[in-house]
Amino acid sequence: MPTPSDVQELSYEQARDELVRVVSELEQGSASLEDSLRLWERGEQLAQRCEEWLIGAKARLDAARAAQLGSGTPDASR
Template sequence: MATAEKKNPNDVSDLSFEQARDELARVVAELEQGSSTLEQSLALWERGEALAGRCEEWLLGAKARLEAARTRAAD
């Protein structure tokens, strides 16, 4: 019997900006409810940090593309 490889729950590298943003909003809402245990809250916080980082990657990439387009347009 083959076992499935366990994926890191904080691996967000395959998420689009919209997916990461939407999940981050859900994580924040769940944390704001305050009904989770400490362990659950810590896991949610870590997931939120990973999601925020992914969103930042997308935004920095978009900014770099815009700057490159402006530079080309100015030449």
């Protein structure tokens, strides 16, 4: 299993897809306790990475909207 530092190199889509696989494996319930804990920890890391990507995307959208409003361009969402 990749290390936590590897998680920081994943794109949003890669982290999300791996998280889906981890959750699926946990839901099967066939893993040992140790493996389940390892999967859970990996899932937490992946979820955090996805959240980081989403927070960053929101910040970029907010900045773009602020720039648009600051330039006098009408807000397309109205």
